[in-house]
Structure formats: structure tokens, C-alpha cells
Amino acid sequence: MRRAVYPGSFDPVTFGHLDIIERSAKMVDELVVGVLHNSAKNSLFSLEERVNMIREMTKDIPNVRVESFDGLLVDYMSQIGANIIIRGLRAVTDFEYELQLAQINHVQNEEIETVFLITNLKYSYLSSTIVKEIASYGGDISKFVPAELIDRIYAKYN
Ligand code: ADP
Numbered sequence: 223m224r225r226a227v228y229p230g231s232f233d234p235v236t237f238g239h240l241d242i243i244e245r246s247a248k249m250v251d252e253l254v255v256g257v258l259h260n261s262a263k264n265s266l267f268s269l270e271e272r273v274n275m276i277r278e279m280t281k282d283i284p285n286v287r288v289e290s291f292d293g294l295l296v297d298y299m300s301q302i303g304a305n306i307i308i309r310g311l312r313a314v315t316d317f318e319y320e321l322q323l324a325q326i327n328h329v330q331n332e333e334i335e336t337v338f339l340i341t342n343l344k345y346s347y348l349s350s351t352i353v354k355e356i357a358s359y360g361g362d363i364s365k366f367v368p369a370e371l372i373d374r375i376y377a378k379y380n
Contacts, residue, residue, distance in 0.1 A: 253308070324336035
């Protein structure tokens, strides 16, 4: 059973994340989207809201499961029996940080490999931060997130 984890904050999930989920789900038996409970990062959406949004948006992909996790990614992966990490790469600016993360995770557990998917050209500029910034000014975010999520994002700024 090839089980992978796609970890992230997903605050909120964007078309860029959903594209990585769809593509990586085809490469493994089960893809677990691991939503990080990060007390250091001040998130706009609660953990539960972030998990629910991804669940709704991925309900038609049978081998995708969405869960939250706390603590070290490698520990979570041992718990659920996963040894592949999926990450998305948008630009060279992502590379240095991602390289370091992948190496640290591999040092902690040699069985763990990180697989990078290159962002779809359409979404290479897209980040949760950009979505939040535009939404905070009441701008159009319909090209960045699914229609079902738009009002929930705007509601955070009203
Ligand atoms: P983190 O806080 O861990 O960076 P994010 O939710 O911002 O979490 O991102 C999770 C993963 O999704 C990261 O690997 C990131 O590079 C990737 N990602 C984010 N936006 C995009 C995008 N537009 N296209 C492809 N991958 C993306």
C-alpha cells in the first residue's frame, strides 16, 4: 500500500493545492492531506474549517483522506503508516526551504522520501497569502479558489 501525505496549512485551500492533490492522488494508493495545526502561525481559518473545506472540495476523489495533525510530520507519518511526502514547487524561491525540509525529514526517518510536483503554470503565482490579501480588500478571488469557498473567505473580513 503506497500511502503519501500532502502536508500544509491550507489557509485557505486554493486551486493550486487542489491541483497538486488531484495529480498526486493518481500516483499513490492513498493520499492523506495533513492539515497542520500550527500554533506559531496565526491562521485565518480554524483547523476544523480548513479540514472541512478540503474535504468538501475533494469528496469526489475516492483515495483522498483529509486529517489534521499536530507535532512533527515524521511522527504523524509513522502513526498512519505513510512514507512519502508530497510538496508543490512554484518557483525557485520555494526551493531552498523545501530542500531543507525534505532533508530534515529524511534525516529523521530514512524511509521517508519527498516527492515534488511542479506547479501547474496556471497557478504558479498563487498562494493562500495572496488570496487573503486580495479578499481583505474585497477583490475578485474567483480565479484562485472554488466558488463554494468565496463567501466563507470574504466573511472573515466583514
Ligand atoms: P505551508 O505552510 O506548509 O507552506 P501551504 O498551505 O502554503 O503550507 O502549502 C502547502 C504545499 O502546497 C507546499 O508544498 C506549497 O509549495 C504547495 N503549494 C502552495 N500553493 C501552490 C500552488 N499554487 N501550486 C502548487 N503548489 C502549491
